[in-house]
Amino acid sequence: MEVRVALIGQPNVGKSSLFKALTGGDVRIANWPGTSVERVEGVVEYKGRRIRLVDLPGIYGFSATTLEERLSRDYILSGEPHVVVVLVDATLPERTLYLAVEALELTGNVIIAFTKTDLAHSHGVHINYELIQNKLKAPVVATSIVDDRGLNALLDKVLETASKPSGKPLLNLDYGELEPFVESVQRIILEHRVLANYPSRWLAVRLLEGDAELEERLLREAGEEVLNKVRAVRSEAQRIVGRDLAALTASKRFQFILEVLGSGIVKKKVAGGGFKYRFFYNPVLGPLASILFITLMFLAVFTINTGFPLNTLLSALGQEELAVAVENYSVSGLMEEYLGAVQEWVGGVVGNPVAASLIAEGVVGGVGTVLTFIPLILVVSLILAALEDSGLLPRMAIGAHYLTSKMGLSGAAIFPLTLSLGCNVPAILATRASISLRERLRLAITLPFIPCQARLIVLLALSTALSTFSSSLLVIAGYLSAFLAFITVNYALYRLQDKPRGRSPELLLEVPPVHRPVPRVLWWMVWSDLKHFVKRAGLVILSASVAAWLLTHVSTSLQLTLDPSDSVAAAVSRVLTPVLEPLGISGPGAWMVVFALITGFFAKELFISSLLVVSGSPTVRQATSLIGLTDAELIPLAVFTVLYVPCVATLSAIYSETRSARHVVLTVALMMVIAYAGSLLTRLLITIG
Template sequence: MPSSGDVTIALAGNANVGKSVIFNYLTGADQVVGNWPGKTVDRAEGNFQYNGQKVHVIDLPGIYSFSTFSMEEIVSREYIANEKPDVVINVVDGSVLERNLFFTLQLMEMEVPMVVCVNQMDVAMSKGFQIDTEKLEKALGVPVVPTVAIRGEGLQKLIKKAIISVNDKKIPKTSNEYGGEVEKAVKQLHYFLETEKLDVGYSNRWVAIKLLENDPEINKKVELLSERSVQFANHLALELERIHDEPSFSIIASERYALANRIAAGAQKQSEYKITLSEKLDKILIHPFYGYFTSAMVILGLLIWTFVLGNFISELITNAMSFFQPVDPTLSGPVLAVLWNGAFGGLVAGLTLIVPFVIPFYIMLSYIENSGLLTRVAFMMDSFMQKIGLHGKALIPLILGYGCSVPAIDSTKILETRRERLLAAFAITFAPCSARTIIILSLVAIFVSIWWALALYVLDLLIIFIMGKLALKAMPGESTSLIMEIHSLRLPASSVILKQTWNRTKSLTYLVFPVFIAGSALIQLFYVLGVLEPISNFMAPLTVGWLKLPAFAGILLIVGAVRKEFVLLTLVSFVGTDLSLALTPVQFIVLALIGMLYIPCLSTISILIREFGVKAASAISAANLVTAIVVGGIAAHGLSLFM
């Protein structure tokens, strides 16, 4: 936390306006990404020095209003109201100025010290917009700085203006008013709140507007202090609704957009409109027909990049660490066996997952995400995702699940409700992550055929859809509509991609490595103590009788609960590299199918417990296990008739 002599700057604005680029430029490597206290929303903060003074920066979540429809909106307004940063830098996209000013006006209503950063001026110019920032500054009554953050242009001036604003301690008093009866109602309620001497932590004008919008959180806070104020606000809101014949929150929103339009129209002019390359590409990317093909190509390209490059890097790491060979506990002693085979084996396993598969996946995902391609894919897939109770934005964590379930479940924070996050996490646990992919490729693609391996992927998609429908029936509720910013396509800066990849990989590493090392050591300890074989024999009616697998398959499934590749590694240690000597083609397919579907690995269960609690994590794990047993048994008996 910053000390009393530090300056605190909060970056606020819509999603995809360049806040994160500015944040990374200012803080460099001195940044921390975690969660807001008691919330599941990402909190990014960092520090930098300016003229010998320490500046603390908070990157608030990208939002469009200060409503209470999402956790991001709640934490942003609570931070500004309660923590009271020294200055708020409101970042707006110059190419869609009118739309972004809708949020700027709400910030001004909160009467916080602020500077407006008009970013992406290059994109605005490419669309034929010329923005007079001096006129905009005069209209808003706060400092305005034009920038092109991705190239670092104007950012030094922005910081200078922000620091000057802190020293001036100037609170914006907007002279911009709404029209007619709306402004009259706001002023009446504002005056009433002043006479009641209410203090709920926000400016009284902003509180008056939120009461007229019937904001539930503000209603609760005000009602505790003055029930008369809420009653008067309801009376004024009903009068507005009678005049306009629409809900009061819609009336306020319309007035705010009208005001934003007037301000934007006075500060910008447009020359002959130029169709940008981004708009030309969008005719294909979000076309009602071709868009599905391009979306499929983006997803397929991401997976091919990950697996082809991942397999190549994995081979290099495996060769480099070939000195690691399991030791025989009867020769070396149980303590050395547990430490070497278990703890060090877990470290090697973590490296062979994160370096070859997770890092390349995150690099490409960051490029797709920051370029704007991912939002277009989410838009195209919205109708499909709605069938399992989710919207297109849920496709983003689901795609992440093909790399690793842990960051995928972590990224469900972008969804609006706990129900949607839980449905998405449930679907993610069925997605074949890189570890499960290794099993499919190593068992089926090599020893049966590539076509059977692809068939397992198709079957997995069908299972995700069916289980998603069942989960939707178990958790009925109304799904939210897809609302997300589709910004212009652009080539992201490599520095931003690398920093974003590092932050994601860093948080994953802190969770995965301890679990892998501890879990591997525990499995090795069980092996040394002779616990695994009796358990495997106990499981024989299931593994041998129902699944038609060899007796040692029970041990494979036990060790695979720590990490899925352990199924393959343990199998090789049992029978050697020529696995065809121990398994039939049907057994290869069934073992890969079970490995793909049954309970998530320890690190995935850990994050499920962290995000949703033990009860939800147990239910999801049980659903995975039952599905694997049922589908695996059907496949074992069915394929035996044909193969």
């Protein structure tokens, strides 16, 4: 079935531009029957559905004082459109939201689309669309034709709304002292069963306002007696209220609009950009300044969260006690200590060792993993929000663009790229700052190649087991292979996606004036990111933690066991050992490496702990010696652990951002192939050398 959409908005709200952006300019123009007013229609093919957009004339309201207002109102009430999209100018929300409020009183299939959202920031307007959506009780979508922002989201909402019954109007405003008279007129309408195609409450309000066209229709359908009853109620209301009723209802609507915007919009006076930030535009100073800013942020974020890399620097300077203190009193250090105490308490309270293990390791461990990410996401989101709200982030992207464009990326990619060095999860979330959808998808797929802090821990642990090869060279080789994989895959995808279409990495963005971040706006942005992560990724991580416990504590005979070597995971690992033979890893202990790689999928740092548990060794050197791994096998293994599948938290973040299982599967497949190829190449080079 074709979905018909009425597109309506006040003049100069950006309606025609949005209509052209959605339809591609392929439109049909005719006149409304019996009038000289143009009716413009266009068709969009989206997700296998045909969507017909009808661009209604620009109007200020539904008072029907003009021909355009009557045509628009009649078309919406005709039942022909399945969805009504009302446009609101994000730079002038107080004025342009009035029509949306009237539409919400009229029908129940309304979507509010904010336009010109790319300009709002430069006007000092900060909008919390989620709060406004909750207040209006209708879908709200932020759009911009400059970078196609929100266009697909708008079409998704159109299909979703069209699939539901339109129902009653979404909004019933409280008209205060006029309410008793609204109820009286509504009662008259319902008793005489007239004008049934109009919502009775809306009709009552309009008749009290003195809508001449509706009075004529009421006279034709119900007769003069019913009309006189309505007029008598209106006269009494006019006498008691003591002011024009249309002016009263309009003031009530504007009062409601101010209440909605008061909670969902912050306006801040902005000044000029200022010459002191122009160095971001310099081809030499710009990239250096951007990298310096981001490096300092990276150091601040992860020092607060984990103590790294400040603890490593202090340790290198001989300040071991201070390094340990920085690590222990970091957010993650304190949380790890607390969760360890909780797990120990569970073990003491629950008598059954298997049940205690399930609760402590599976449930508490899963919740702990989610909680461990929360401080990191909070700090990262806060810094990113402050940079974005202040206007510095666009300038940093401009400064970095010269370098990143060589890799097929815009300058906006520099921030998530740097964040990945600490953790891939907040980096994936930060791809929302990407200018284009294509670049965002490429980053979501390729960012997991960048080694996070957990993979650094694995590299450092494996380096301690080397006997001849330099441990520092192993870490350097691991990072070089990871960055080479990221650049190569990203550039290859860029060549496939954009280069054939003649698209170069572009950085088309609004550069707003610099101003102090608004705390209220920062809270909106941080809370949105945090809620998004907990709702989407939290459940996946917790489920994966319990699943990992079951795999390692259920034997092949489906009996519970506390010996990992008898578990289903161990049995599967033994079957998969031939996969590692080309890397030189074979023999009776090879299954332990496979098992460690499997558990590393749930959390990369589990690779080392799992290797120690199943081998029964106190150190990595002893564990690798027991398995029979030489330097020639350890080095390819290190490369493999850096490049193979991301952790489950990263995969859940990719899915939550792309809403596509196909992209998750593509990420896993690419990383596995490249990890295997990179390890084989490393093995070959060692053999030749």
